[in-house]
Amino acid sequence: MTLRTPLLLALLLSTSATGIALAADAPPAPQRPVKLDTNNDGFIDRSEAAAAPHLAERFDQLDTNKDGKLSREERPRGKHGHRGPGRGHAEQLARLDTNKDGRISRQEAAADPRLAGRFDQMDINKDGFLDKADRELRMKQHRDAWFTAADTNKDGQLSKAEFDAAKGPMRGPRHEGQGPKGPARPAAR
Incomplete structure (x- = not known):
């Protein structure tokens, strides 16, 4: 039994050292993006933008209508063409559906230049609605x-x-x- 104790102790120490070494080599956990629109009003004002220095330094340039807040359209696009936090795709389409009939007409799509440019491609059944x-x-x-x-x-x-x-x-x-x-x-x- 006395022979086992030093072997077990050596085994325990070696596995602990290996675990510590692996933990030291592990990359840091990815950070979740900071939610800038803290008051959930759909806009990022100057005080909310202060949480993101890269956005704060460009705030005046991005605020094209000079209302002191950044709307979804004024926010910079990310790496994959997505804008910052804001409305989702379904909510954006619902906003464009001004007559609330559950479909987007060519006239309604005109409010979004990107959608208007792709309207014919997206209208698969060619009925004039998305x-x-x-x-x-x-x-x-x-x-x-x-x-x-x-x-x-x-x-x-x-x-x-x-x-x-x-x-x-x-x-x-x-x-x-x-x-x-x-x-x-x-x-x-």
Whole structure:
């Protein structure tokens, strides 16, 4: 029993030292973005912008209408083209739906130049409106394209091997931007 104690102690010390060394080499945990709109009014005023020095130093330049606060449209775009905290996509579309009929007409889309420029592309069924039917058709097109690419022997059925090889949106993440065949297409916005 006396022989075991030094061995156990040595083992315990070595694993502790390894754990400490690994912890020291670990990268710091990613920080969550700071929510700047602390009063939830949809705008970032000068005092809220002070929490983000890079934004505070450009505040006057970004405040194009000089109202002392940054609206969603005035906020700078991030690395992937997204603006800072604010309205989501569905809320933005709801804002554009001025007559509240659940769809966006060409005239309503004119209030957002980016949407107006892509209106014809997004109006899949060509009925002159952007609505749930267009979203469903676009999703069906993506599913059909995925199936066609995954069905490598073109027999109209997916074998388990074809399905496993596809690794598309129906099963697990794509690896390094790759879909069933070749690079992934950019998502429609």
